[in-house]
Amino acid sequence: MELDPLILSRIQFAFVVCFHAIFPVFTIGLASTIAGFETLHYKTGNPVWQKLSKFWIQVFAVVFGIGVVSGIVMSFQFGTNWSNFSYATANFLGPVLSYEVVTAFFLEAAFLGVLLFGRDKVPQGVHLFAAIMVATGTFISSFWILAANSLMQTPQGLELINGMYFVTSWADSLFTPSFGYRFAHMALASFLTAALVVAGVSAWFVLQKRELEANKKALSVALWFLLFLAPAQTVVGDFHGLNTLEHQPIKVAAMEGNWERDTNVPLLLFAIPDKESQTNHFEIGIPGLASYVLTHDWNGEVPGLKDVPVEEQPPVFIVFWSFRIMVGLGLLMIGFGIWGLILRRNGGYYQNKTFLNGLRLMSLSPFVAVLAGWVVTEVGRAPWLIYGQMTHAQGLTPSLSGGMALFTLIGYVLVYSAVFSAGVYYLLQVFKGGIEKANAPHELEEVERPMRPFSAAHVAIDGEA
Amino acid sequence: MEATFDLTVIWAGIIGFGLMMYVLMDGFDLGQGILFMFAPNEAARDQMMNSVAPVWDGNETWLVLGGAGLLAAFPLVYSVFLPALYIGVFLLLAGLIFRGVAFEFRFKAKTSKYLWNWSFAAGSTIAAFAQGAVVGAYIQGFETEGFVYSGGPLDWLTPFTVITGLGMVAGYALLGSTWLIMKTEGEVQEWAYKLTPPLLGALLTVFAIVCVYTPFVDPYVQERWFDNISVIWVIPALTLYCAYLVLRSVKKRQDGMPFVASMGIFLFSYLGLLASKLPYIVPPKFTIWDAASSYNSQLFLLLGFLFVIPIVLGYTTWTYWIFRGKVKATGYH
Known part of the structure; x- marks a missing residue:
């Protein structure tokens, strides 16, 4: 049987991108939810909001960590499987995707640490500001990604010269006709995701009293x-x-x-x-x-x-x-x-x-x-x-054979299954730990232990914590 | 648009700087993974992991920044290297993912710790090997037709690239062991002192092979180095001097010098590689100017990079400063 690199590459891209997409869509909405809880706590002084925020920050940290890992794979897919497309669109896609990376790094360097670990180390107002900035940052990140996608749907502002697109107007190419609708649709989807997950998990806790x-x-x-x-x-x-x-x-x-x-x-x-x-x-x-x-x-x-x-x-x-x-x-x-x-x-x-x-x-x-x-x-x-x-x-990598594509497709499925089942399993442990664990004095660490995104969660992945 | 500055040269500088930062910084934490299963005991492994945990993901920032910048500034590199190294790229990513999650989960694991040990060790070693093979493949050059890679799926895997891959494993292990000398005390440090000379020997052997082999297969490199003896011969001389410094400081049981000198070895061999190949960025045919994106796009992104690179540098410096001094042997839950 002849293996078709085109179909296999499309399946691989679909698999990787679907796996990836579920994480950011959740973190974008959740970042705003957390900012909301922090704002309510700041305004009302009611400690209940802080309790909730502490718990959902743990969830956020874990989901964010998994999303970053799967996002790195995404950025290489364009080159390995779709090199003709990448080369042709690089004048637009390169800067746009790079700006997404720049946004993410800036966000992580400047505010994520404060949000995750800084509650007792900075004034409450600064912590709230960090929460709002993280939420804003997730939207700026999605701006770049959706601008890139919208250009593929409703292209404009580019000119094709000798097989390579050149940007004639950054404003036109970033704000294509479908961009605004796509952005609004995705933003609402993120909020709905956060609302439904918070509702579902809270309902589960309420059922357990x-x-x-x-x-x-x-x-x-x-x-x-x-x-x-x-x-x-x-x-x-x-x-x-x-x-x-x-x-x-x-x-x-x-x-x-x-x-x-x-x-x-x-x-x-x-x-x-x-x-x-x-x-x-x-x-x-x-x-x-x-x-x-x-x-x-x-x-x-x-x-x-x-x-x-x-x-x-x-x-x-x-x-x-x-x-x-x-x-x-x-x-x-x-x-x-x-x-x-x-x-x-x-x-x-x-x-x-x-x-x-x-x-x-x-x-x-x-x-x-x-x-x-x-x-x-x-x-x-x-x-x-x-x-x-x-x-x-036309966008496919010309040198790609069906066998190579199949090899990496199976490879990514295996790697993702192993790594992300561990991630999701851990997330379930965090849910089980609930608000009580998130607000309990940490028994697990706080010796001289380096801070990682997951360090925000104080739950063991296996056995008794 | 009229170019007042040659942005291509500026971008070559930025990407070159990013890659060097990546190799120097991620090298020593990948090295922990390479040495991981050879550590004397579980407590030593805890200490090794703790010695890099706060900084490793900041170190990998440079890889992502460099990769993204490459697509934006030198799309030809991106669209030739990635298809040519297809399987290698997959191994590199799989390796980095497995070791990355090991950092997260090993700290949280109790009964499943051994799984994350292997995940960390195998992932780091594979990633280091794949990076070495990429360097080897760059030296070999790429078969292209027009602006498209036209070689086979495993052209990158030759005896030569296997040697450069192993060389990178040895080199990163050397950075790892000298990092441990600097960051630990007692048993672990003593173990690292013992490891360092043989690792250095392995690395220098690979260098010797590369230095003899490359000018033979690549007339361009031969011309560079042998046609008129120029100032670039300072570079290998400095590399050897750094190797000597490593040996001497290990013998004297110095703390910081072995690591600094090992970084020197990497820095000067990197410069040596650039001196052999530049301005060819997709050898043997394309220079940095052939591979560059449009002026307009380079300029658009440059603004963002000029903003973010100082922040990443500042953040990195701050993290290392917070984390200065020795890692304690106790204190792991």
Whole structure:
């Protein structure tokens, strides 16, 4: 069997980037959550907020540590597997990715240490400032990453000369038409992730009757955020979709599973899109609704996949279903937000066991939704690496053989499984330790022990701590 | 845009400086990993790890900064080296990941400590070997067609690069052992004193092989060194002088000198390598100017680097200052 380096490289990139993405999306939201807890503590003086902050800072430290490791691999992927793409776009991508690194280092050098270890060593105001700066820094980092991605979706501000892009306008190339929507969509996704994880973990603690006062407060705040952010995300997502309709119509056609350009197009609830026969099987849909959602007119025209030749169509099945997973989970989040509001009247939100157990499960939902969303936008761009300009095949490393690609794909899967199962396992230990352990005098160390990000957590990875 | 400064030269300086900082600084903490399983006992291992734990990730900062800067300033290097060294890059990253997480988890582990010991030792050794092989591959040069790598997947793995890889393992181990001499006392220090001369011998053997072999296979290098005897011969002379200093200071049981002199060996061999190859950055065909990105892009990023490099330097200095003095033998939980 001939191994295809293109497919293998795409699988490898997808694997590595999916693994990586779940960490920053959580840390970005969590950094703001911590800054919020610190602000509340500063303003009210209520020690409950500090208790919560101490615990979530530990979680942040561990997740941040894992995210940094997987991010390093990302930055080499571009060169090893996509060297033609890297070379062609280096004038833009090089500085942009470097600025992300610069931001991260500045953040780490200047503020992370103060946030993690400085609580008793600096004035409270300085500690709060560090927390806010770390939160700000995570947004600046994501600015650069999303600017790079947006350029690949809606390129502008570059000029192609002899196989290499040259930046004609930094403002145009950084702020491409899809950038603002993508940034808002990701920022809300990060906040929702933090809200749902805080809600799920707090619900779990409440069920165990642990540190009730603090955890009830955290649960309450998280539910308020969920109530407002989940619908807001739907609105922003809708605008993002309209932007995609304007700039990448075929992606939208794949999301809707629509083959023929037509008016009064139904919104499909279920279908098995079949690229081979260029049609859907087992369609169930609501008449006209896709037209209405996309054009705000029941008779609006929706682009069809057949507008372009088959080889320029993305893998429809994957895009179609990832989109439905993302939207479905979004609706579920809205539902939980409203349920929480209804339960608020007589304190049911911390007493109703079904609700609390549901929240525990929901703490995984934002990660699935975020990954599904990225699959929609990335796979939906196929076969283009830079939309309309460079295909995946053109961007691939020419010297790469299928065997090499398979070797590293298996290698990364093995390395990640080993390392990150240890990381996630440790994270679960931190959760088990809970607020009590985070606020207890540290039995583990505090001898002359060097400070590492994980040092912020005072839990043993194995055995009795 | 009209270039008033040759930014390419400035960027070559920045990347060159970053790589040198990386080799000098990450070298001694990778060295701890290389020597790890040979340590006399578990307490010594605790001490070795404690001696580098506060600084190692700051040290690796330079690798990431250099790598990112390379894509921005010299994209051709990035897009030729990484495909050419494909498997090697994977081994390097896997090695760095395993040793990196070992730092985090070994401190938290009780029953699973031995796992993280091996993770640390194997990861460090593989990473050091891969870096040495990269240097060897750079000396060998790369087969290219147009601006694209056109060689095979394992061209980088030759007897020569295996030797440079082993040389790097020995060299980093030397930096590691002399670091221990400086940072520890008693049993561990005595062990490090004993290790240092044989490690130095291994490193010098590899140097000798590289110095004899390179001019033979590369006429450009031969021309550089032998056509007219120039000032660059000072460099190998200084390298040998540093080697002598290491031996003498070990004999006198001095604390700091062995480490400083070992860093000198690395610094001067690095300069020697640059003196042999520059301005060729993707040998044998491309110079730094062929490999450079646009003036506009170099300038855009330069602003950020001029801002962040002093901060990283300051932060590094501060960390080392806080952490000065000997690492205590006791005090590990």
